[in-house]
Amino acid sequence: MTISAPQYIQDIAPYQGGKPITELAREMNLRVEDIVKLASNENPLGISPKADFAIQEALLEVAHYPDGNCFELRDAVSKKFAVAANQIVFGNGSNDILELAARAFLTKDCETIYSQHAFAVYPLVTQSTGAQGVVVPAKQFGHDLDAMLAAITPRTKIIFIANPNNPTGTLIGKEQLYRFLQQVPSHVLVVLDEAYDEYLPAEHKSEAISWLSEFDHLLISRTFSKAYGLAGLRVGFALCHSQVADMMNRVRQPFNVNSIAQVAAIASLADGDFVERSYALNQAGMMQLKQGFDHLGLEYIHSYANFISVKVGNAAEINRQLLQNGVIVRPVANYEMPEYLRVSVGLFSENEKFLTVLGQVLEKTVMTS
Numbered sequence: 001m002t003i004s005a006p007q008y009i010q011d012i013a014p015y016q017g018g019k020p021i022t023e024l025a026r027e028m029n030l031r032v033e034d035i036v037k038l039a040s041n042e043n044p045l046g047i048s049p050k051a052d053f054a055i056q057e058a059l060l061e062v063a064h065y066p067d068g069n070c071f072e073l074r075d076a077v078s079k080k081f082a083v084a085a086n087q088i089v090f091g092n093g094s095n096d097i098l099e100l101a102a103r104a105f106l107t108k109d110c111e112t113i114y115s116q117h118a119f120a121v122y123p124l125v126t127q128s129t130g131a132q133g134v135v136v137p138a139k140q141f142g143h144d145l146d147a148m149l150a151a152i153t154p155r156t157k158i159i160f161i162a163n164p165n166n167p168t169g170t171l172i173g174k175e176q177l178y179r180f181l182q183q184v185p186s187h188v189l190v191v192l193d194e195a196y197d198e199y200l201p202a203e204h205k206s207e208a209i210s211w212l213s214e215f216d217h218l219l220i221s222r223t224f225s226k227a228y229g230l231a232g233l234r235v236g237f238a239l240c241h242s243q244v245a246d247m248m249n250r251v252r253q254p255f256n257v258n259s260i261a262q263v264a265a266i267a268s269l270a271d272g273d274f275v276e277r278s279y280a281l282n283q284a285g286m287m288q289l290k291q292g293f294d295h296l297g298l299e300y301i302h303s304y305a306n307f308i309s310v311k312v313g314n315a316a317e318i319n320r321q322l323l324q325n326g327v328i329v330r331p332v333a334n335y336e337m338p339e340y341l342r343v344s345v346g347l348f349s350e351n352e353k354f355l356t357v358l359g360q361v362l363e364k365t366v367m368t369s
Contacts, residue, residue, distance in 0.1 A: 094236030142170030169303025
């Protein structure tokens with residue numbers, strides 16, 4: 001073929017999501033109902049009952065284009081988070097928000113900064129614009145903010161920070177993060193990815209939205225895919241300065257958030273009880289997994305999200321055997337963590353099956369080594 005893409009596009013390694021249940025069933029000749037998936041940080045409770053009802057009603061209108069400006073959803077988010085309507089950008093999931101920020105503000109002459117072991121989409125959106133990514137070594141699997149500040153150059157345009165971080169689950173303290181923002185030059189956009197904030201206990205909840213009036217160069221990314229359970233509908237949003245939002249909306253695709261996603265998101269925002277139940281289930285499930293790892297003598301990274309990364313040794317081989325037994329988790333060798341598996345918190349029975357199978361696999365591995 002004579003048509004070629006720029007080299008920086010050719011060099012992109014596409015993002016790989018968690019293996020679908022149906023794919024594993026075909027590969028291993030397993031029954032779908034016997035498979036447990038704890039790989040994609042999804043809400044094991046599903047979706048809010050209010051969202052379910054809203055979706056059923058919205059199906060009657062799918063012949064019509066969605067509201068390209070998300071007027072009603074914008075109003076709901078504006079009221080929920082006490083921000084102006086022109087400070088909000090909606091995306092096809094929070095991944096879309098990250099890409100919109102990159103498309104709006106990066107060129108081939110720019111640099112972005114992100115941490116080692118940080119979300120894989122940050123280098124992907126950087127590379128897709130031809131910009132240069134600068135990886136700052138992690139500190140105890142978390143962000144080293146002092147080192148990130150030291151990495152800033154005149155070419156730096158965006159700093160990506162995930163809090164809590166994926167896949168390590170580490171958390172940056174609020175005071176530390178605030179001091180960091182004070183020191184970042186005003187020409188550098190700080191993209192603060194808070195996809196898992198709903199899973200934080202009250203004392204650790206983000207206060208960053210209240211900082212928007214002080215920091216024009218702050219963008220907060222949120223999603224409905226995690227605690228709200230709407231991963232399949234793909235809807236996320238950014239909260240930022242109105243001029244930042246304006247630039248991102250200029251590169252945003254029209255109708256990027258479908259009509260069903262919009263009404264489901266509105267209903268989800270109104271169902272605080274569902275989010276509280278999701279939080280409580282996650283706290284109990286996290287304790288269950290940690291106790292299981294302790295029993296198995298495994299090290300793990302303390303996590304503030306709805307997943308946990310556990311050190312198992314030869315993670316690729318352990319993962320292969322887990323798959324054979326109908327358990328899907330997430331290897332994170334691509335995050336420079338080849339000895340770790342990331343495990344989403346599931347229902348009690350799902351966590352129990354994973355721990356049981358993991359124990360059997362580890363015992364078999366020791367016996368054959």
